[in-house]
Amino acid sequence: MNSPRILTTPAEGAYAYPLLLRHLLANVAQQTSAEIVSGQWRFTYSDLADRVSRLAALLADRGVRPGDTVAVMDWDSHRYLECYFAIPMMGAVLQTVNVRLSPAQIAYTLRESGASFVLRHADFGPLCGDILSDLPAIRGVIRMEERPEPGSYEALIAATAPTFRFEDFDENAIATTFHTTGTTGNPKQVFFSHRQLVLHTLALAATLANQPAGQGLRRGDVYMPMTPMFHVHAWGLPFVATMLGLKQVYPGRYDPKRLLALKRREQVNFSHCVPTILRMLLDARGDGAESLGPWTVIIGGSALPPSLADEASRAGLSTLVGFGMSETGPVVALARSPGNDTAELCRAGFPIPLVHARLDREGGNELLLRAPWLTRGYGSQAASDALWEAGWLHTGDVAAMDDDGAIRIVDRLKDVIKTGGEWVSSIAVEEFLLELPGVAEAAVVGISDGKWGERPVAFVVAAAGGDTADPQMLRDGLMHHVAAGRLSKYAIPERVLILDGLPRTSVGKVDKKALRDRLTIDMAAGEAGA
Numbered sequence: 001m002n003s004p005r006i007l008t009t010p011a012e013g014a015y016a017y018p019l020l021l022r023h024l025l026a027n028v029a030q031q032t033s034a035e036i037v038s039g040q041w042r043f044t045y046s047d048l049a050d051r052v053s054r055l056a057a058l059l060a061d062r063g064v065r066p067g068d069t070v071a072v073m074d075w076d077s078h079r080y081l082e083c084y085f086a087i088p089m090m091g092a093v094l095q096t097v098n099v100r101l102s103p104a105q106i107a108y109t110l111r112e113s114g115a116s117f118v119l120r121h122a123d124f125g126p127l128c129g130d131i132l133s134d135l136p137a138i139r140g141v142i143r144m145e146e147r148p149e150p151g152s153y154e155a156l157i158a159a160t161a162p163t164f165r166f167e168d169f170d171e172n173a174i175a176t177t178f179h180t181t182g183t184t185g186n187p188k189q190v191f192f193s194h195r196q197l198v199l200h201t202l203a204l205a206a207t208l209a210n211q212p213a214g215q216g217l218r219r220g221d222v223y224m225p226m227t228p229m230f231h232v233h234a235w236g237l238p239f240v241a242t243m244l245g246l247k248q249v250y251p252g253r254y255d256p257k258r259l260l261a262l263k264r265r266e267q268v269n270f271s272h273c274v275p276t277i278l279r280m281l282l283d284a285r286g287d288g289a290e291s292l293g294p295w296t297v298i299i300g301g302s303a304l305p306p307s308l309a310d311e312a313s314r315a316g317l318s319t320l321v322g323f324g325m326s327e328t329g330p331v332v333a334l335a336r337s338p339g340n341d342t343a344e345l346c347r348a349g350f351p352i353p354l355v356h357a358r359l360d361r362e363g364g365n366e367l368l369l370r371a372p373w374l375t376r377g378y379g380s381q382a383a384s385d386a387l388w389e390a391g392w393l394h395t396g397d398v399a400a401m402d403d404d405g406a407i408r409i410v411d412r413l414k415d416v417i418k419t420g421g422e423w424v425s426s427i428a429v430e431e432f433l434l435e436l437p438g439v440a441e442a443a444v445v446g447i448s449d450g451k452w453g454e455r456p457v458a459f460v461v462a463a464a465g466g467d468t469a470d471p472q473m474l475r476d477g478l479m480h481h482v483a484a485g486r487l488s489k490y491a492i493p494e495r496v497l498i499l500d501g502l503p504r505t506s507v508g509k510v511d512k513k514a515l516r517d518r519l520t521i522d523m524a525a526g527e528a529g530a
Helices: 021-025 045-061 078-089 103-113 122-134 153-159 194-209 232-244 256-266 275-285 306-314 381-387 426-434 471-483 512-529
Strands: 036-038 041-043 069-073 093-096 115-121 140-144 174-179 189-193 222-225 247-250 270-273 295-299 317-324 331-334 356-360 366-370 393-401 407-412 417-419 422-424 439-449 453-462 495-499
Touching: 021 045, 021 078, 021 194, 021 232, 036 045, 036 078, 041 045, 045 078, 045 153, 069 078, 069 103, 069 122, 078 093, 078 232, 078 247, 093 103, 103 115, 103 122, 103 174, 103 189, 115 122, 122 140, 140 153, 174 194, 189 194, 194 232, 194 331, 222 232, 222 256, 232 247, 232 270, 232 317, 247 256, 256 275, 270 275, 275 295, 275 306, 306 317, 306 426, 356 393, 381 393, 407 426, 417 439, 417 453, 422 426, 426 439, 426 453, 426 471, 439 512, 453 471, 471 495
Parallel strands: 036 247, 069 093, 069 115, 093 174, 115 140, 222 247, 222 270, 270 295, 295 317, 453 495
Antiparallel strands: 036 041, 174 189, 317 331, 356 366, 366 393, 393 407, 417 422, 439 453
């Protein structure tokens, strides 16, 4: 059997060009006059390159060496952007710490990653004071503050010469690590190499450049993340925006009024966020306010209800869904619709270049993936083997493929409800609930039932300023969809509970485990009182 031909006589001086994050910065400073805006700071891309070199030199002076893990605890800022590049570029590993985890879980993630150095915002001083004494592997800490106070990040950067010389190394070297959320027990650690992040950046940039008008990213756009930079590389968009030399605006902590003020002042027109943040922006805008357009916002993290997408459209926003997860680095699919059809833009979308997707017909139509940037595993061998069973990454999502090749997420495997012999999608019931008057948020979970196996239970938050939602009215409203054949009668919730708010995970997703736990406690209390 013949083998593929391989070039065996390359030029003696040919450059092998490893796929390293530092190469994303090649020529950018010379090709753009755009700014990087963060708090009181405004930088050029030449300034960014200078500061990246200074940060690497500073960390090297403090003893950070290739292979060391440097943990970062900050809000979205220019400092975080500099860490995105400087730490991996010097051969160290960037750990983006989820600052919304509990102190015990943060300590766990620092210990498991083997972090030896921490860069932390002043807001996390008390937290670090509580946990770092029990982490002897951490040899140094630099505090991050907005002003150049003595001994702080800004003062040290200003006092350090930009002399660090970045060298080539193996493109498969680990660049970043962080921990997944929403799982039972301790968070799981994932890893991404330079090669993976560069390929993800190129594929995502190519996808965004080929989107219909108002659904992509173009030169001259102004980018502002509204997804934390500690969460899956802020969906990889800071790498894309930097490679393309776009104006970037970093908002610090997420306050909806501040986000809207920055959008207006800096003319932001491209962002990404979870549905919760979108809801907050629309509420902060208020009725009858001026249009927020043009503003393209990619929505991920959880399903985008069509009713919320339509409300955003009336406010001037163009929303579309991007799909991924912590293990996928994250983007593997992006919605598009030349006709701006809401239903099409609310799908998970089309696999982006280099992504192979298929459904496991024998495994409940679970979505399986292959792409060059998917994490190769967790810290646990058993968990890694389960994730990559039979050579495909198992997402845990039940999906469907439309005739045009787009992916639709039906539900999480763990959230699908089997009742009366029929499968019920919690996402579908939630979307129908959100269409009913007076409903701002909705979540549906399944509870064990001796007769039916499981029964759906709905949790609803009433719309601001509206009448308190009536459970029976909501159940009756869903019956219209049963009569029209859009919903099974088994999908009508057994109970509808009205809450002031839904519990959220550290990255803004609805915490369905907490809702199930609440039901279990309520049921146990009811049985005890019977």
